[in-house]
Amino acid sequence: MAPPRRRDQKPASRGTRSSELAAARKAVAEVSRRLASSGMVPATAGNVSVRAGDLVAITPTGASLAELTAKQVSVVDFEGRLVAGDLEPSSELGLHLGIYREYAAGAVVHTHAPACTAVASVRDELPCIHYSMLGFGGAVPVAPYATYGSAELAANVVAALAGRSATLMASHGAVTFGPTLAKAYEAMELLEWASDLYLRTLPLGEPRVLTAEQTEAVVLTSRQRQYGTTKRVPKRRA
Ligand SMILES: [Zn+2]
Numbered sequence: 326m327a328p329p330r331r332r333d334q335k336p337a338s339r340g341t342r343s344s345e346l347a348a349a350r351k352a353v354a355e356v357s358r359r360l361a362s363s364g365m366v367p368a369t370a371g372n373v374s375v376r377a378g379d380l381v382a383i384t385p386t387g388a389s390l391a392e393l394t395a396k397q398v399s400v401v402d403f404e405g406r407l408v409a410g411d412l413e414p415s416s417e418l419g420l421h422l423g424i425y426r427e428y429a430a431g432a433v434v435h436t437h438a439p440a441c442t443a444v445a446s447v448r449d450e451l452p453c454i455h456y457s458m459l460g461f462g463g464a465v466p467v468a469p470y471a472t473y474g475s476a477e478l479a480a481n482v483v484a485a486l487a488g489r490s491a492t493l494m495a496s497h498g499a500v501t502f503g504p505t506l507a508k509a510y511e512a513m514e515l516l517e518w519a520s521d522l523y524l525r526t527l528p529l530g531e532p533r534v535l536t537a538e539q540t541e542a543v544v545l546t547s548r549q550r551q552y553g554t555t556k557r558v559p560k561r562r563a
Pocket residue numbers: 370371417435436437473497498
């Protein structure tokens with residue numbers, strides 16, 4: 326049996342195989358480039374991370390997302406110490422690590438997507454105006470403002486994510502997490518779409534919000550129909 330690890334000792338990364346780590350760095354680079362071409366992030370504003378065993382691969386700070394390579398992706402342990410890569414990790418590293426420590430997240434995406442940020446600059450919550458928002462838990466709270474990169478901001482975001490896999494950040498942007506980087510990215514696309522939808526409704530009046538009964542019916546139907554997964558049609562006999 327291995328001796329218990331003290332908090333001030335570097336965690337052993339035996340649990341993370343080099344192939345797993347290489348795949349994680351590749352995924353971070355790919356999704357960062359995808360984010361850059363999506364129009365959801367201006368310039369270098371956005372970062373993503375993925376968990377690989379007891380390590381986290383994360384976008385480096387100040388890097389051009391449009392040209393990010395796997396080699397440029399930083400790898401840190403759960404204490405935030407750099408274990409691979411030459412570049413300093415994202416200034417929101419504390420926020421990413423805070424989410425991994427608190428929730429069963431496999432990946433985290435943070436952006437300054439325009440519709441998300443517009444809602445987060447005015448409202449305290451994005452109401453549940455569309456059934457697909459139940460994918461991240463319904464209405465999306467807005468985490469209180471704190472300076473970027475601060476421990477206070479990380480704590481505000483982690484608290485706002487209770488019972489949700491998405492949150493907006495007051496006068497800043499948005500965060501989503503998921504079991505994989507692809508799922509966390511999809512959640513961010515959905516959050517930006519829902520925020521845009523909400524903004525489109527406002528000139529027409531306050532939009533209808535799903536009732537508890539409607540919400541329950543959606544959850545039940547999704548469970549029965551396995552919403553969001555493809556389904557193979559049974560082959561017909563010739
Ligand atoms: Zn930010």
